[in-house]
Amino acid sequence: MTDDADIRVSDFCICKRLEPNETTKEIVGTLGYMAPEVLMGMNYSYSADVWSIGVLCYKIIDKI
Numbered sequence: 001m002t003d004d005a006d007i008r009v010s011d012f013c014i015c016k017r018l019e020p021n022e023t024t025k026e027i028v029g030t031l032g033y034m035a036p037e038v039l040m041g042m043n044y045s046y047s048a049d050v051w052s053i054g055v056l057c058y059k060i061i062d063k064i
Contacts, residue, residue: 007060018045 002008016026023043027034035051037044 021045 016024018024023045025041025043027038027041029038029052031039033052033055035044035048038048
């Protein structure tokens, strides 16, 4: 989000679909938005995406 309240969404070029109980160790994305388990190289699932969305929401709210 810019100072003029323009919202720009990016960094969706790499994604992976996981089945409900599937995990992965693949590390892709922006470091500032990654969940701790991703940064530590542990298995993770969709909960890491929830963490990243939370960080994004916090950054947007912090700009308001």
